[in-house]
Amino acid sequence: MKFLAVCGFGVGSSMILKMTLEKVCRERNLDCEVENTDISSARGMNVDAVFTSQELADELKGSMKCPVFPIKRYMDKEEVGKALDEFLKNK
Template sequence: MYKFLAVCGFGVGSSMVLKMSIEKAAKERGIDCEVENTDLSSAKGTGADAVFTSQELGDELKGSTKSPVYPIQRYMDKEEVGKALDDFLSTKD
């Protein structure tokens, strides 16, 4: 089972929307995962298989986490989120 983080500045609004999109896209792909929404500072100290966030926060997170970071522009776009999941899975083969 994979652990994914959905990250926004405060860990409340947009990360919850992103979390739901990740869960939907993962379900369509048959990926067994746990998705947690969190804020930027908590994400830096939390281990995860992958981190999904905005472009702006992604640049900051890349330097402070060992997890791969996938920037998402449109949090409600299941296609875009699904492509990021596909990119993540392609590194696991």
């Protein structure tokens, strides 16, 4: 599986979200690749799911062919884990 962590510039908060998502995937023994990127680059990428802020999620939902999950607290493994579990349940 391939996931994207997205923020406005693809550097700061998306890197934090990427690291949290990787930890959650390891805890669930999932073989996945996680990349962080900016919103413009994300639109052209083919991935299984996108994790981002609520504001960017609203923008991305219309232009992505995969599920987009809004995350409020990027370092919260429980919140990120719930979003990942929702993705896995509907996969």
